[in-house]
Amino acid sequence: MHAFAFLYVRDQIHQAGYYVDVDTSDKTIQKKVRQAQMAQYNYILVVGEEEVQNGQVSVRVTDKGDVTVMSMEGLLQHFKDQVEAFH
Numbered sequence: 792m793h794a795f796a797f798l799y800v801r802d803q804i805h806q807a808g809y810y811v812d813v814d815t816s817d818k819t820i821q822k823k824v825r826q827a828q829m830a831q832y833n834y835i836l837v838v839g840e841e842e843v844q845n846g847q848v849s850v851r852v853t854d855k856g857d858v859t860v861m862s863m864e865g866l867l868q869h870f871k872d873q874v875e876a877f878h
Contacts, residue, residue, distance in 0.1 A: 796843045800836065800863065807867050828853065836866075 797813050804811040812832070814823045820837060827835045837849040837858075848866055850859045861869065 796838050800838050800848060803863050803867065804870075807870065809870055824851070 797815060801811050801813050814826070816823070818826075820839070824835055824837070831853065833853055835851040835853065837851070839849070842848055842860070845860075847860050847862055850861055850866060850869075851857070852859075
């Protein structure tokens with residue numbers, strides 16, 4: 792896994808004005824997702840080899856449990872739409 796992929800995703804989300812945390816530990820993906828669920832993160836993003844190759848992120852919404860694959864542009868637009876709908 793390329794560290795720049797994590798940094799790119801983190802930086803893009805942060806620069807758009809959202810809080811983001813990254814787990815780069817050597818735990819399994821399942822353990823990382825479970826820990827994020829227990830910490831009650833609203834969104835859990837997974838950036839694996841396939842996502843890196845396709846320029847995408849896998850997105851899990853905490854209260855829905857389903858996984859959607861999105862481009863970074865699509866993800867940031869989704870966040871923007873959610874914030875606008877909230878106001």
